[in-house]
Amino acid sequence: MKVKISPLKKLILxxxxxxxxxxxxxxxxxxxxxxLKSDILQLKxxxxxxxxxxxxxxxxxxxxxxxxxxxxxxxxxxxPIFHYQIDDRIMLExxxxxxxxxxxxxxxxxxxxxIDVVLGNNAILVAGxxxxxxxxxxxxxxxxxxxxxxxxxxxxxxxGAAPVSETGAQVRxxxxxxNQQFNYAVYYGNGPQIDVEVETEAGESEEIEIHDxxxxxxxxxxxxxxxxxxxxxxxxxxxxxxxxxYMGGQADTEFVLLSGxxxxxxxxxSDITVYGADFVAQVDSFTLRGEYIKQELDHVGAGGxxxxxxxxxxxxxxxxxxxxxxxWEAVTRYTDFDSPKDSSDxxxxxxxxNYLITENAMVKVAYEVNDGERDSAADKNKALVQLAYGx
Amino acid sequence: MKQLIQIGLVIxxxxxxxxxxxxxxxxxxxEQFARGAQKWSNTCMRCHNxxxxxxxxxQEWRPVIMHMRIRAGLTGQDAEDILAFMQKSNN
Numbered sequence: 001m002k003v004k005i006s007p008l009k010k011l012i013l014x015x016x017x018x019x020x021x022x023x024x025x026x027x028x029x030x031x032x033x034x035x036l037k038s039d040i041l042q043l044k045x046x047x048x049x050x051x052x053x054x055x056x057x058x059x060x061x062x063x064x065x066x067x068x069x070x071x072x073x074x075x076x077x078x079x080p081i082f083h084y085q086i087d088d089r090i091m092l093e094x095x096x097x098x099x100x101x102x103x104x105x106x107x108x109x110x111x112x113x114x115i116d117v118v119l120g121n122n123a124i125l126v127a128g129x130x131x132x133x134x135x136x137x138x139x140x141x142x143x144x145x146x147x148x149x150x151x152x153x154x155x156x157x158x159x160g161a162a163p164v165s166e167t168g169a170q171v172r173x174x175x176x177x178x179n180q181q182f183n184y185a186v187y188y189g190n191g192p193q194i195d196v197e198v199e200t201e202a203g204e205s206e207e208i209e210i211h212d213x214x215x216x217x218x219x220x221x222x223x224x225x226x227x228x229x230x231x232x233x234x235x236x237x238x239x240x241x242x243x244x245x246y247m248g249g250q251a252d253t254e255f256v257l258l259s260g261x262x263x264x265x266x267x268x269x270s271d272i273t274v275y276g277a278d279f280v281a282q283v284d285s286f287t288l289r290g291e292y293i294k295q296e297l298d299h300v301g302a303g304g305x306x307x308x309x310x311x312x313x314x315x316x317x318x319x320x321x322x323x324x325x326x327x328w329e330a331v332t333r334y335t336d337f338d339s340p341k342d343s344s345d346x347x348x349x350x351x352x353x354n355y356l357i358t359e360n361a362m363v364k365v366a367y368e369v370n371d372g373e374r375d376s377a378a379d380k381n382k383a384l385v386q387l388a389y390g391x
Numbered sequence: 392m393k394q395l396i397q398i399g400l401v402i403x404x405x406x407x408x409x410x411x412x413x414x415x416x417x418x419x420x421x422e423q424f425a426r427g428a429q430k431w432s433n434t435c436m437r438c439h440n441x442x443x444x445x446x447x448x449x450q451e452w453r454p455v456i457m458h459m460r461i462r463a464g465l466t467g468q469d470a471e472d473i474l475a476f477m478q479k480s481n482n
Contacts (some may be wrong), residue, residue, distance in 0.1 A: 054447075054454045083454035091457050116457070121467040124460070136438075140462055146439040174464040183464020233464060238433040280437050287436075359440040390439075 050087075055391075057081040057095065060144035062386035066377075075386060076100040077144065079111065089118040112165060112217070119171070126170040129217040132163035133172065133185035133231045134245040135276040135291050137316075145390030148320050148331040148354060150364045154346050154378075155293065155314025155337035162293040162314065163192065163215030163247060163274060168226070181235040190218050191227030192272060194253035196300060196307075203261040208305045210340065213251055213272065213297060213312070222252035223269045231276070239283075245276030245293075257303045264303070271298040285324055290317040310340035327356035331366075346372040346379070360390040420475070427476025430469050438463070444480035452477045 028036070057080040065071030078098040085091040095111040114128035131139040137156045141147055155161040168189025175182050195211040227249025235241050251272040257264045278291040295312040318333040333350045352366035364386045372378030435441055447455060452474055460470035 050450070052450045052453055054451050056455065056458070081458075083458060085454040085457060088453070088457075091454055093454075093458060116461055118467065126461060140438045172461060172464060174466045174469065176466070185464065239437065241437055282436060356440065360442060 052083075052085050054083040054085070055080060056083060058143045058145045058388065058390040060150075060386055060388040062150055062384060064150075064385075065383045067380040067382065069380070071383070075150070075384075079143065091116045119173075121173075122175045123171050123173040126172060127168075129165060129167045129219075130170055130187070131165050132215060132229075132247075133170065133187060134163045134229055134247050134274055135231070135293055136243060136278045136280070136289070137291055138162055138164055141289075143390060144386065144388035145360050145362065147388075148318070148329065148364070149333055149350050149352050149366050150384040150386035150388075151350070151366070151368065151382075153291075153314065153316040153318075153333060153335040153337075154344075154348055155312065155335065155339075156291075156316075158216065159195075159212035159214065159344075160314060161274075161295045161312035161337065161339070162276070162291075163229075163295075165215070165217035166190070166227070167217045167219050183233040183235075184230065186228070186230035188226055188228045190221040191225065191249045192216075192251040193218055193222070194251050194270060194297065194300060196253050196255050198255050198257060200258050203258055205257045205259065205303060205305060208255070208300055208302065208307050210297065210300060210307050210310055212339070212341070213295060222254055222267050223250060225250035225252070225269060227251075227272070229274065240281045241279065243276070243278045245274070245278070247274035248272070251297060253300060255302075257305075259303060266302045268300050268302050270300050272296070285322040287320045288318070291315070308340075312340070313338045322356075327362075329354040329356060329362075342373045343376040344372075344378055346370050361388070363387050420479075423472050423475045424479055426469075427472035427474070430465075430473050431476055434463050434465065434469075434473070435459070444477045445482075447477070447481065449478045449481065452481070 059078045060075060061073070062075035063071060063073050064075065076099065079095055081093065081095045083091060083093050092115050094113040097109045097111045099107050101107055110129060112129050112131055114126045114130050117125040119125055133139055137153065142152060142156070158164060166187060166189040168187055170185055170187035172185035173183070192213050192215040194213055197209045197211060198205050199207040199209065227247060229245065229247030231243050231245040233241050233243040249272060250269040252267065252269050254265065254267045257266055272295070274293065274295045276291070276293045278289070280287065280289040292315045293313070297310050299309050300307045314335065314337040316333055316335040318331065320329060320331040322329045331352045331354065335346070335348045337344070337346050339345055348371070349369040350366055352364055354362050354364045356362045364384070366384045368382040368384070370379055370381055456470050456474040456477065459465070460467070
């Protein structure tokens with residue numbers, strides 16, 4: 001007697017009996033078996049195509065006490081990261097940076113917003129505003145639950161030597177060559193802007209002074225000239241990575257010149273070059289990492305006035321040790337930051353002790369010994385306590 | 392009788408085929424799990440402390456690993472191996 005079984009029932013039946021290696025032969029032929037197996041695999045594949053929304057990020061609170069100043073509870077920071085994965089090939093991700101300022105106002109900034117499209121096994125297109133791939137600290141180490149000290153090394157923040165972010169398009173990924181692992185990132189974007197100040201006397205512009213270069217993912221490009229750059233990382237051993245970075249292009253600026261009491265708006269550009277080298281090495285519970293960034297700017301000139309060719313350099317070396325079987329961690333970092341602005345230059349030793357409540361939540365206590373221009377803010381030592389949590 | 396022999400043969404063939412298919416699949420899964428564990432151990436710690444696989448569900452691990460694929464410059468295969476490891480370790 002023949003019993004008719006609907007395709008759905010066949011599928012359920014197959015799902016139930018296949019694990020036991022038993023197939024009812026009454027109605028299911030080998031051809032049907034192959035077809036049903038294909039259907040099951042297709043269903044599994046479809047599951048991976050489901051879209052998923054996910055909230056991640058980090059937050060930190062802290063206390064800082066600077067030499068010759070009263071201490072205060074500070075460093076309130078909340079950085080939610082939104083992921084919306086449409087399938088296994090496309091994802092939208094965005095991070096907000098929400099911080100309280102001294103004035104009591106809350107500042108909200110878009111740290112990055114990208115749409116990521118998988119191009120293949122070795123490449124992903126990352127389009128939008130993204131963290132600069134120059135070096136390691138800005139793109140991977142700066143979140144407070146990852147950074148082992150409560151502060152960023154001097155020169156790796158806003159107005160420092162290391163680019164912060166970029167708006168444009170980036171291709172990045174990894175590959176193997178002769179059994180050696182490599183990763184890479186190349187990008188093309190709007191490029192940085194130069195913050196300049198024009199000194200004026202008796203209705204005449206006397207001097208153009210460059211304050212700093214802002215590498216912060218601008219959505220405007222004053223001169224239409226783009227910047228490009230990237231990083232190549234090599235892993236000679238599984239827990240050792242060495243990276244080289246480069247950025248080239250043009251940085252833009254606009255300012256007003258005064259001549260005979262008449263104002264003229266000026267848009268100027270300057271060649272900019274950034275070089276970087278970084279490494280990280282791990283041996284058991286000891287991690288050593290370091291990074292060097294040098295940023296060079298050609299001159300800015302207009303109306304017969306001309307700036308010099310400033311450069312920014314920063315270098316840090318950090319060692320950390322996790323005491324085996326405990327949540328205690330010791331860390332020390334040496335940084336040397338040199339810029340055209342003497343009052344910002346600093347040589348810093350930072351010493352810290354961390355207690356990891358969980359792997360992604362920790363208390364950090366640190367003391368910074370700062371050696372900068374006499375009586376400048378950069379010269380003041382600082383004690384910091386921070387509670388950081390990554391989720 | 393003839394029908395009974397046919398049924399028996401189909402059951403036998405089906406059982407052997409399904410068993411070897413599942414055995415091969417299980418072996419592949421175990422190899423991927425081992426590769427994923429190795430990659431997880433080597434890659435994540437270069438930047439941050441290890442995150443517990445149980446922190447996220449199977450679905451939640453997908454965007455997290457995609458994010459890490461971009462950040463760490465992983466190949467698609469390495470990311471898939473780590474994802475498989477996290478999804479099998481979060482029960």
